Amino acid sequence: MNATRFHFACIAGIVVSIFCMLPSALCQDYVGQITLLWIGKPDTNLEARVAGFVEANTGCKVRKLAEPYVLESFEAETNRLARLSSKDDVCLVALFNTIQTNMAFCKAVFQADRIGICNIGLLRNEDAIKSQADQEIADRRVEKESMNIIGTLIGLPPCPFPLCVMHSSQSLEDLDSKGRNFCPPCHSKSQDLLTAAKNAK
Numbered sequence: 001m002n003a004t005r006f007h008f009a010c011i012a013g014i015v016v017s018i019f020c021m022l023p024s025a026l027c028q029d030y031v032g033q034i035t036l037l038w039i040g041k042p043d044t045n046l047e048a049r050v051a052g053f054v055e056a057n058t059g060c061k062v063r064k065l066a067e068p069y070v071l072e073s074f075e076a077e078t079n080r081l082a083r084l085s086s087k088d089d090v091c092l093v094a095l096f097n098t099i100q101t102n103m104a105f106c107k108a109v110f111q112a113d114r115i116g117i118c119n120i121g122l123l124r125n126e127d128a129i130k131s132q133a134d135q136e137i138a139d140r141r142v143e144k145e146s147m148n149i150i151g152t153l154i155g156l157p158p159c160p161f162p163l164c165v166m167h168s169s170q171s172l173e174d175l176d177s178k179g180r181n182f183c184p185p186c187h188s189k190s191q192d193l194l195t196a197a198k199n200a201k
């Protein structure tokens with residue numbers, strides 16, 4: 001190999017290496033867009049964590065929005081969520097970081113509007129978080145419920161596989177015992193559903 005070809009090979013190798021190190025967002029062809037709407041007390045670490053997890057495990061671009069407060073009535077809240085949803089959204093998931101006495105549920109799904117609500121206040125009891133391990137369990141609950149809501153909104157049914165995030169959970173213990181991701185069949189089906197939704201637009 002002469003010097004010129006050697007230099008060319010080195011430069012080409014460097015260019016390929018740099019390209020491969022670029023953030024995946026620059027290289028990725030997203031299968032859709034999901035809006036994550038943070039409502040209430042700010043927690044930028046958890047917000048970024050959930051957004052990154054959802055993006056990595058659904059193949060969808062995540063659009064992040066934030067609202068500082070919860071509206072007074074549940075009806076007004078759902079109307080606001082519908083207005084904040086983009087026409088490009090596959091679905092919108094609202095993460096409520098507040099305990100509202102009139103919201104005694106962990107999650108709600110409005111299939112027709114493609115809107116879901118995850119009530120973080122009931123998943124992360126801050127008084128009960130005493131250690132890093134407690135914090136990790138609490139944060140994973142939010143990831144799991146967000147993924148389950150998204151799966152439900154795009155049309156995935158409950159999954160019989162106990163470790164799949166689409167497996168039904170009736171309690172926090174159930175939630176803690178399952179995984180954060182779609183099992184391989186649910187993941188494959190999710191990509192088919194998202195691709196079909198993208199092509200229908």
Ligand SMILES: [Zn+2]
Nearest residue numbers: 159164183186
């Ligand atoms: Zn599954």
